Amino acid sequence: MDKGIHVELKASVLGHVLGLPITNSLVMTWVVMVILIAFAFFFGRSLKEIPGKFQAGFEMAITGAFDYIAMTLESEKLAKRFFPLIATIFLFVLVSNELEFFPGVGSIGFFQGGELIPLLRAPTADLNLTLALAFISFFTIEITGIAMLGFFKYAGKYVNLKSPVGFAVGIIELISNLGRLISFSFRLFGNIFAGEVMILVASFFLPYLLPVPLMAFEMFVGLIQAIVFAMLTLFFIKLAIAEPHGSH
Amino acid sequence: MQALFAAFGLNGSLILAQAVNFGVVLIALTYFLYKPITKVLEARQQKVAKGIEDANLAAEKLATADGIASEKLTVAETEAEGIVVSARETASAEKARIIKEAEARAVLVASDADARAKEATAKMQRESEKDIARIAILAAEKILRQA
Numbered sequence: 001m002d003k004g005i006h007v008e009l010k011a012s013v014l015g016h017v018l019g020l021p022i023t024n025s026l027v028m029t030w031v032v033m034v035i036l037i038a039f040a041f042f043f044g045r046s047l048k049e050i051p052g053k054f055q056a057g058f059e060m061a062i063t064g065a066f067d068y069i070a071m072t073l074e075s076e077k078l079a080k081r082f083f084p085l086i087a088t089i090f091l092f093v094l095v096s097n098e099l100e101f102f103p104g105v106g107s108i109g110f111f112q113g114g115e116l117i118p119l120l121r122a123p124t125a126d127l128n129l130t131l132a133l134a135f136i137s138f139f140t141i142e143i144t145g146i147a148m149l150g151f152f153k154y155a156g157k158y159v160n161l162k163s164p165v166g167f168a169v170g171i172i173e174l175i176s177n178l179g180r181l182i183s184f185s186f187r188l189f190g191n192i193f194a195g196e197v198m199i200l201v202a203s204f205f206l207p208y209l210l211p212v213p214l215m216a217f218e219m220f221v222g223l224i225q226a227i228v229f230a231m232l233t234l235f236f237i238k239l240a241i242a243e244p245h246g247s248h
Numbered sequence: 249m250q251a252l253f254a255a256f257g258l259n260g261s262l263i264l265a266q267a268v269n270f271g272v273v274l275i276a277l278t279y280f281l282y283k284p285i286t287k288v289l290e291a292r293q294q295k296v297a298k299g300i301e302d303a304n305l306a307a308e309k310l311a312t313a314d315g316i317a318s319e320k321l322t323v324a325e326t327e328a329e330g331i332v333v334s335a336r337e338t339a340s341a342e343k344a345r346i347i348k349e350a351e352a353r354a355v356l357v358a359s360d361a362d363a364r365a366k367e368a369t370a371k372m373q374r375e376s377e378k379d380i381a382r383i384a385i386l387a388a389e390k391i392l393r394q395a
Contacts, residue, residue, distance in 0.1 A: 037276040041280045088278075133270060
């Protein structure tokens with residue numbers, strides 16, 4: 001029953017609970033949550049004043065990220081406020097992306113109508129999750145802008161009636177801001193999904209050696225995409241809290 | 249639009265569920281990971297700052313202690329020198345006194361010995377004079393008896 005390559009654009013529904021479709025990527029999201037929370041819980045409890053190698057490395061990464069955020073936002077206070085969100089976006093997306101390559105993900109499942117329904121699917125290869133993250137990022141950015149500048153000043157960035165050029169620029173800003181929802185979600189989804197498809201195709205032609213370098217590359221892509229998502233959120237927050245042009 | 253949503257399997261409740269999932273991870277990581285790490289880092293930073301301050305203080309104290317020590321050493325050296333000088337003076341005075349005394353005693357002893365010798369000589373002379381007189385008397389008696 002070799003039917004060739006079977007590519008599923010959307011996550012498969014395994015069942016329903018209280019009207020909520022339980023998809024394989026949702027199940028995988030729970031796995032990611034358990035991994036992250038368990039790591040945080042046990043690592044956070046085992047912190048020592050004199051760090052071991054792992055703790056020292058982790059601390060260095062945290063400090064480096066924090067310093068970078070503080071440098072970008074030009075404020076320690078803002079960095080303290082946004083560090084958890086940006087770090088969590090990075091860790092969440094990173095673990096979601098990298099788990100894709102663990103054996104069993106996408107290959108363990110059950111047959112339904114002659115088709116394999118995988119039990120696990122990389123959460124970031126499902127547009128639902130990437131869109132959810134994009135919404136979180138989007139609302140954080142917009143709410144921060146309104147909170148820092150005030151509603152009218154922030155709205156003035158987009159609705160500018162001082163000059164025709166200003167008005168046009170404002171509208172373009174508004175559209176590009178809304179477009180972030182799409183760019184955020186589709187960038188991540190597209191990268192990870194495309195990686196999966198590429199490995200699938202490679203495995204179809206040459207299952208033994210060809211997928212290895214591709215997997216290595218896709219792991220790198222997964223890391224890059226996690227960094228990109230977190231960094232773009234950071235930069236857009238910085239843009240949102242910047243004073244509107246021409247006001248100073 | 250509906251077809252697009254269906255093609256990607258988009259579902260409002262799923263998006264909400266995933267957003268909630270992320271929120272849970274965010275809260276859990278904040279309380280279990282970021283806060284403890286920040287606390288540890290801040291505590292260590294404070295400790296390091298205190299350590300450096302203490303070290304500076306200790307160095308300062310050491311410098312003052314060094315100053316005090318060398319001052320005390322100088323004072324002690326001068327004092328010791330004074331003590332040696334005065335001891336030497338006392339010693340030479342004592343020496344002079346002892347020599348003088350010894351000389352006086354020597355003179356005394358010498359004159360005493362001289363007097364005693366003279367007396368002995370005089371006594372011997374007197375005794376020999378007595379003996380000579382007796383011998384002379386005996387000789388005279390003997391001559392007289394023979395005659």
